[in-house]
Amino acid sequence: MDAFISVRDLHYRYGNAGESIEALRGVSLNIVRGEYLAIVGPNGSGKSTLAKCLSGLLSPSSGDVRVNGASTRDAAALVGIRATVGMVLQNPDNQFVTSSVEDEVAFGPENLGVPPAEIRRRVASAIERVGMCGQELRDPHLLSSGEKARLAVAAMLAMEPQCLVLDEATATLDPRSRGSLLALLTQLYSAGMTIITVTHHMTEVTRAKRVVVMERGQIALTGAPAEVFARDDALKGYGLALPPAAAVERGLARRGLELGRDVVTAEELVRRVVALWEGEG
Amino acid sequence: MARAASLRNASLGRFWPGDSVVHTLDPRVKLCSLGLWTVAIVLASRWWVTAALFLLIAAAYRAARLPRGAAGAVLRPVLPVLAVLAVSQLLFGYQDPAMPGADIGVLEVGAADVSLGRVIGAAIAIVRLLSLVMLVGLLTATTSASALASGMERLLLPLNRIGLPGHELALTGAIALRFLPILGEELEAVQRAQLARDITGGPERPWQLARNARRTAALVVPLFADALQRVDEISTALLARCYQGGRGRTYMRELRLNAKDLISLAISVGLLVIVVVL
Numbered sequence: 001m002d003a004f005i006s007v008r009d010l011h012y013r014y015g016n017a018g019e020s021i022e023a024l025r026g027v028s029l030n031i032v033r034g035e036y037l038a039i040v041g042p043n044g045s046g047k048s049t050l051a052k053c054l055s056g057l058l059s060p061s062s063g064d065v066r067v068n069g070a071s072t073r074d075a076a077a078l079v080g081i082r083a084t085v086g087m088v089l090q091n092p093d094n095q096f097v098t099s100s101v102e103d104e105v106a107f108g109p110e111n112l113g114v115p116p117a118e119i120r121r122r123v124a125s126a127i128e129r130v131g132m133c134g135q136e137l138r139d140p141h142l143l144s145s146g147e148k149a150r151l152a153v154a155a156m157l158a159m160e161p162q163c164l165v166l167d168e169a170t171a172t173l174d175p176r177s178r179g180s181l182l183a184l185l186t187q188l189y190s191a192g193m194t195i196i197t198v199t200h201h202m203t204e205v206t207r208a209k210r211v212v213v214m215e216r217g218q219i220a221l222t223g224a225p226a227e228v229f230a231r232d233d234a235l236k237g238y239g240l241a242l243p244p245a246a247a248v249e250r251g252l253a254r255r256g257l258e259l260g261r262d263v264v265t266a267e268e269l270v271r272r273v274v275a276l277w278e279g280e281g
Numbered sequence: 282m283a284r285a286a287s288l289r290n291a292s293l294g295r296f297w298p299g300d301s302v303v304h305t306l307d308p309r310v311k312l313c314s315l316g317l318w319t320v321a322i323v324l325a326s327r328w329w330v331t332a333a334l335f336l337l338i339a340a341a342y343r344a345a346r347l348p349r350g351a352a353g354a355v356l357r358p359v360l361p362v363l364a365v366l367a368v369s370q371l372l373f374g375y376q377d378p379a380m381p382g383a384d385i386g387v388l389e390v391g392a393a394d395v396s397l398g399r400v401i402g403a404a405i406a407i408v409r410l411l412s413l414v415m416l417v418g419l420l421t422a423t424t425s426a427s428a429l430a431s432g433m434e435r436l437l438l439p440l441n442r443i444g445l446p447g448h449e450l451a452l453t454g455a456i457a458l459r460f461l462p463i464l465g466e467e468l469e470a471v472q473r474a475q476l477a478r479d480i481t482g483g484p485e486r487p488w489q490l491a492r493n494a495r496r497t498a499a500l501v502v503p504l505f506a507d508a509l510q511r512v513d514e515i516s517t518a519l520l521a522r523c524y525q526g527g528r529g530r531t532y533m534r535e536l537r538l539n540a541k542d543l544i545s546l547a548i549s550v551g552l553l554v555i556v557v558v559l
Binding site for chain 2: 083095112138
C-alpha cells in the first residue's frame with residue numbers, strides 16, 4: 001500500500017550550530033491512509049518533535065517528510081500539508097485565539113480562504129461531530145477541560161483534514177473527558193480518518209492498530225500493540241509501563257496461569273479468564 | 282492575590298454574547314464610534330456636556346442588555362486610578378476662575394485651598410475617565426474578539442498599501458485581550474506558590490519602595506517566562522491552523538453596513554459636532 005505519510009532518515013535539531021540538541025536521529029516511518037498509530041516514549045524521546053514534523057509545523061534539519069507526496073521542505077506546499085494533517089496540541093488554552101466556540105472553529109477555514117457559506121456548513125458540522133451543539137456562543141476560555149479538548153478537535157475538523165495528530169491531547173483530562181475524546185477518535189478512525197496520537201497513557205495505546213516506541217530520538221520498537229507489549233523488558237528499559245490488563249496477565253502468568261502475552265485490553269483479559277473458567281468448569 | 286483576581290476577572294476585554302442592538306452593530310461602526318465618542322469626551326468643556334455624555338454611555342449599557350454588574354466589573358480595576366486622580370485634582374488641579382463656585386472655599390489642606398469649583402473640576406475629570414473606560418468596556422463586552430479583529434482589519438486595510446500588516450495588527454490586539462484573564466490566572470498561581478513557600482516577604486508596606494520592587498519582580502519574572510512560553514505555543518497553533526496573515530482570508534460573517542449602522546454612525550458624528558460647537 002502507498003504511504004500517505006512517508007518519513008525518510010529524519011533528523012531534527014533544536015538550537016543553533018554552537019549549542020544544539022538533536023531531538024530526532026534518523027527516523028524512518030511509513031503511515032498508510034486510515035491508520036491508527038500511537039507514538040509513545042519517555043519525556044525527551046522526540047515524540048512531540050516527530051508529531052510536529054509529520055504535520056509540517058517543523059521542517060527537518062535533514063531527511064524528508066512527505067504527505068501525499070508533497071515534501072514539508074517545500075514552503076509552497078506547507079499550507080496544504082497543515083490542512084491535510086491537522087495537529088491538536090496539548091494545551092487547548094494556548095490554541096484558542098477567538099472569544100466564541102463558533103469563531104474558533106471558523107478560524108481555520110477562514111485562513112484557508114473557504115467561501116463563507118461553506119465555512120458556516122463546516123462549523124455546524126464540526127460542532128455537531130464533537131457534541132457541542134448549543135454552545136456556539138460560549139467563550140472557549142470558560143469551557144471545561146474536556147470541552148476545550150473537543151473544541152480543539154472541532155477546530156481542526158472544520159479544516160477537513162485527512163489525518164489528525166494529537167500531541168498528548170488527553171494529558172490533562174479527567175477519565176470521563178478522556179473517554180469521551182477517545183470515543184470521538186475511534187469514531188473518526190471508523191469513518192476513514194488517519195489518527196496519530198502521542199501519549200503517555202498505555203490504555204490509550206491499546207486502541208491503536210500500530211505502536212511506535214521512541215527512545216532518544218530514534219524508533220526503538222514498532223508493531224501491533226500486542227507485539228510491542230510482549231516486549232516487557234525492552235519497555236521497562238525505556239521507562240514505559242504495560243497497560244493494566246497486560247500487567248495483570250503477567251502477574252497471573254508468574255503464578256502459573258497463562259492467558260497469553262497478547263492480552264492488552266481489559267475486555268480481552270475478561271474474555272480469556274471467562275473462557276478458561278468455562279473450559280475448566 | 283487581589284491584583285491577580287482582578288486581572289483574572291478582567292471585564293475589560295470580556296465578551297458577553299447577546300442579540301441587543303449594540304451587539305448587532307457592525308464592528309467597524311463600533312470602532313469608529315469609539316473614536317468619535319472618545320474625542321467628544323475629551324473635548325467636552327462644559328460640565329453638563331460631560332455629564333450628558335456619561336448618561337448616554339450608561340443608556341447604551343442598558344440598551345446592550347449586559348448582565349447585572351457588568352459595568353461595575355469594568356470599572357472596579359480602575360477605581361484606584363480614579364482615587365489618585367480625584368485627590369490630585371482636588372489638591373493640585375487647575376482652578377478655572379470661570380467655573381461656578383470657584384470663589385467658594387470648602388476645604389483647606391495645608392497650603393492648598395480647595396474651592397467648590399475645584400471639587401466640580403475633579404468630579405468632571407473623574408466622570409470623563411469613567412466614560413472612557415466604560416466606552417471601551419462596552420465595545421469589548423458587545424463585540425467578539427474575532428468581530429473586533431475583522432472590523433479592525435477592514436479599517437486598517439489602507440495600511441496594507443504602505444506595507445503595514447493590517448490583519449496581523451488586528452489579531453495581535455484581539456489575542457492580547459483574550460489572554461488577559463489567562464495571565465491573571467497565571468499570576469494568581471505564582472502568588473499561591475509563593476505563599477505556600479512563604480516567600481511573599483510579609484505584609485504589603487507601600488512606603489518600602491525597594492522591597493515592593495523586589496516583590497513585584499518576583500511575580501513579574503515568572504509571569505513573563507510563562508507569557509513567552511505561551512507566545513511560542515500560540516504561534517505554533519496559528520501555523521497548525523494555516524494562518525498566513527490576511528492573505529487570501531475569508532470570513533464566516535461578511536460585514537455589510539445596514540441602515541442601523543449608518544444611523545448609529547450619524548449619531549456619533551452628530552454628537553461630536555454638537556460637542557465641538559458647544
